[in-house]
Amino acid sequence: EAQVTQNPRYLITVTGKKLTVTCSQNMNHEYMSWYRQDPGLGLRQIYYSMNVEVTDKGDVPEGYKVSRKEKRNFPLILESPSPNQTSLYFCASSLHLAGGYEQYFGPGTRLTVT
Amino acid sequence: GEDVEQSLFLSVREGDSSVINCTYTDSSSTYLYWYKQEPGAGLQLLTYIFSNMDMKQDQRLTVLLNKKDKHLSLRIADTQTGDSAIYFCAETHNTDKLIFGTGTRLQVFP
Numbered sequence: 127e128a129q130v131t132q133n134p135r136y137l138i139t140v141t142g143k144k145l146t147v148t149c150s151q152n153m154n155h156e157y158m159s160w161y162r163q164d165p166g167l168g169l170r171q172i173y174y175s176m177n178v179e180v181t182d183k184g185d186v187p188e189g190y191k192v193s194r195k196e197k198r199n200f201p202l203i204l205e206s207p208s209p210n211q212t213s214l215y216f217c218a219s220s221l222h223l224a225g226g227y228e229q230y231f232g233p234g235t236r237l238t239v240t
Numbered sequence: 241g242e243d244v245e246q247s248l249f250l251s252v253r254e255g256d257s258s259v260i261n262c263t264y265t266d267s268s269s270t271y272l273y274w275y276k277q278e279p280g281a282g283l284q285l286l287t288y289i290f291s292n293m294d295m296k297q298d299q300r301l302t303v304l305l306n307k308k309d310k311h312l313s314l315r316i317a318d319t320q321t322g323d324s325a326i327y328f329c330a331e332t333h334n335t336d337k338l339i340f341g342t343g344t345r346l347q348v349f350p
Contacts, residue, residue, distance in 0.1 A: 130282075157336040166248070168328060168340035169283075184337070216282060220336050229338060231275075231282040 128153045130232035132217050138238045139207055147202045147235050149217030155230075156221060158200040159184065160192065163214040163234075172215075175200055207239040244341040246329055251347045258316040260344045262329030265310065269331040272305060273338070274314045277326045286314070286327075316346075324348045 130151045139145055151158065159174035161184075171184030175194040189211055191203040200219075204211060217232040243265045252258045264272070270291050275283040289296045289303045289312075296303045302315040316323055329341040 159337070161338075161340075166342055168244070168342040169330075169338070170340070171337055174337060218283075218338075228285055228288070229336065231284075233282045234280075 128230065130217055130219055130230050132215075132232040132235050134235060135233065136236050138240065140240055141208055142206050145204050145207060145237075147204075147215060147217075147237070149200045149202065149232060150198050151200075151217075151219040151230065152198065153219060153230065154197065155219035156197070157229075158194070158217065158219045159229075160190070160200070160202045161216045161218065162186065163216060169216065172202070207237075209239045211237065212239050213237060244329055244331060244339050246327075246341040246344045248342065249345050249347070251349065252319050254319060254321060254348050254350050256319055258314075258319045258323065258346055258348075260314045260316075260327050260329075260346065262312040262314075262341050263310055264312065264329070264331050264339075264341075266331060266333055266339070267307075267310065268333050271332050272303075272312050273328075273330040273332075274301075274303065275328040275330060275340075277328065277343070279325075283328065319346075319348050321348050321350070 133148045156177045160172040161169040163169045170186045173192040175181045215235045218229045220229040246262045273288040274286045276286050300317045304313045326343040326345050328343045330338040
């Protein structure tokens, strides 16, 4: 089954404790990205990756890092989480087509930073 | 910059039609999308329309695009309680990056 998986689904942590949210897709997609969803703001892109070892900042990259060592995985790293990073995070992947025909989204990771 | 706007809430009676509206500012948008998010779930692509079309119908869903006014709408015919969700409008311009609206929460009551 074609899918994007994220782990963990729920995470409560404390300020400053490094964490990683994993994302994996089994569709051999080139393009992957991370979004955060906040009430009244919709989804905003954090980082994206066009292919292995190619990553770039989205609209809200501050406080986040990513890596793309393999095509299927695109982890999101918070080196020193802060309460303003409490949010719902979504990973997505797609074939890199002009116009971005269809993106597949993971089920989301709800992060709370106290 | 690019901006996509939607009203926050819509409430309809079961069996009626729902119309969810969206406006965008990027006149060079190539694809416009509607995503559905059910409680506790990720985003599911409902339908999309290419910018050179003005209408697309898919079963109970009708998408209308007014490119001149930069207005996109999603009509759901015979709305059911299972249609209760948040609906996001999104657009792209020759990239895979999606610019999302704030989402419209649709509530369907009996």
